[in-house]
Amino acid sequence: MTENANLISLDSLKAGDREAFTQLVDATSGPIYRVAMQILGDEQDAEDVLQETYIKAFRALPAFEGRSSVTTWLHRIAVNEALMLVRKRRPQTISIDDNSPFNGDLESESMDIVDFCCMPEGELLNKESRDFLDQAVQDLPANLRVVFVMRDLEGMSIQETSEALGLSENNIKTRLLRARLRLRAELSAYFGGKLQEVEQR
Amino acid sequence: MSEHVHTPQCSKLLGSLSDYIDGDLQAEICAELEAHISGCDNCRIVVNTMRKTVELYEQTSNEPVELPQAVRERLLLKLDLDALRKKGQ
Numbered sequence: 001m002t003e004n005a006n007l008i009s010l011d012s013l014k015a016g017d018r019e020a021f022t023q024l025v026d027a028t029s030g031p032i033y034r035v036a037m038q039i040l041g042d043e044q045d046a047e048d049v050l051q052e053t054y055i056k057a058f059r060a061l062p063a064f065e066g067r068s069s070v071t072t073w074l075h076r077i078a079v080n081e082a083l084m085l086v087r088k089r090r091p092q093t094i095s096i097d098d099n100s101p102f103n104g105d106l107e108s109e110s111m112d113i114v115d116f117c118c119m120p121e122g123e124l125l126n127k128e129s130r131d132f133l134d135q136a137v138q139d140l141p142a143n144l145r146v147v148f149v150m151r152d153l154e155g156m157s158i159q160e161t162s163e164a165l166g167l168s169e170n171n172i173k174t175r176l177l178r179a180r181l182r183l184r185a186e187l188s189a190y191f192g193g194k195l196q197e198v199e200q201r
Numbered sequence: 202m203s204e205h206v207h208t209p210q211c212s213k214l215l216g217s218l219s220d221y222i223d224g225d226l227q228a229e230i231c232a233e234l235e236a237h238i239s240g241c242d243n244c245r246i247v248v249n250t251m252r253k254t255v256e257l258y259e260q261t262s263n264e265p266v267e268l269p270q271a272v273r274e275r276l277l278l279k280l281d282l283d284a285l286r287k288k289g290q
Contacts, residue, residue, distance in 0.1 A: 022282045029276060030266040047272055051279045058280065115246045117253045124257060133261060152255055153262040158225075177219035184247070184254045 005071045013061050013070070021061075025054060028071055032078045038149045039082040041138050049085060053078040075154055083164060086146065093142040094165055116191035123194060136186045140179055147172055148179035211237075211244055222252045 005027040012020035032053055036046035056077055064073065086093050116124070123129065137145060137153075150161045151172070158176075162169045214234055220226040221234055238245045268276070 018282060021280075022277070025276065025280065025282065029273065030268045033268050033272060034266050047275065050268075050272070051276055054276065054280055113243050113246050115250065117249050125260065130261060133257065137258075152258050155259075155262075173219060177216070180219055180251055180255060181215070183258070184251045187254050187257075188250055 005074075006069050008070070010064075010066060010070065014064060016058075016062065021058060024070065024074075028074055029054070032074060035075065035078055035149065035154060036082050038137060038153060039079070039146055040085060041142075041145075045085055045089070046082075049078060049081045052081050056081070079150060079154060079156070079164065083146070086142070090142060093146065094167070112185055112188040112192060114188040114192035114195065116188060116195065119191060119195070124191070129190075132190050133187070136183055136190075139186075140182060144175050144179040144182070147175040148183070151176050152180070211241065214238075214244055215247075218248065218251055221248065222255060 005024055008020050008023050008027070009017075013024060029050065033046055033050045036049040036053075037043070040046050040049065053074060057074055060077075064070070068076075083094070137148065140148060146165070147161060150156045150164065151158065156164070158169050158172050162172045165172070214237055217226055217230055217234055221231065226234065238248055
């Protein structure tokens with residue numbers, strides 16, 4: 001599972017070499033499944049997206065031009081497949097009109113002030129914290145979660161995210177800001193509790 | 202843990218926060234924001250912890266993750282690659 005996808009011969013992949021394709025699947029399918037889970041929050045849906053991604057990739061490989069890495073290309077296919085499913089299952093997730101500019105509506109958001117930046121890395125990213133981070137993303141409203149996953153977890157640009165969702169860049173930025181503020185507040189409350197535990201020891 | 206009391210300037214700052222940590226803020230607003238942060242401890246913490254939040258998520262998203270075994274088996278079966286895989290083992 002440690003093979004680097006970008007070291008697999010592109011010529012072999014394009015020629016339909018099934019051994020090379022199996023290597024590609026093994027090197028990339030974990031993260032592909034993860035992003036599908038993050039967008040959809042449902043194991044069966046994520047598995048459907050995973051399978052569809054590789055079926056489409058296998059068919060499209062002969063025409064792959066190599067403008068991006070194979071890994072990036074696969075992730076884009078997976079994101080698009082996941083979005084298609086979101087549109088089918090919950091069409092309002094993407095199209096909901098929340099175009100209103102950001103106008104301090106976060107007055108109502110909890111603004112916990114806990115400086116958790118200096119906590120040791122071991123505390124910030126231990127198993128329990130990671131589970132909390134994952135759950136916090138799942139708990140975001142779907143319209144914010146999709147944007148956060150695409151931009152901050154998948155590293156897509158604002159422009160790419162906007163084009164893939166068919167929303168204005170301002171809309172994407174507003175959703176991203178709301179998602180990040182919520183997650184920041186969640187993490188502040190969580191790590192604040194941890195800091196208190198340490199102080200009480 | 203304390204609750205942050207917003208001044209109007211803090212609220213305005215919140216709207217620019219995301220662009221700021223992405224380095225996409227116009228120079229003028231950026232300077233205004235940095236001047237505010239230097240005198241407002243709470244806002245400084247909000248900026249820093251938001252940046253840290255995004256960093257933590259970026260870090261976890263770049264780590265390798267394995268596909269659950271059963272999901273992998275069904276995937277290879279679906280792609281008709283399982284026979285090849287078994288042969289290769």
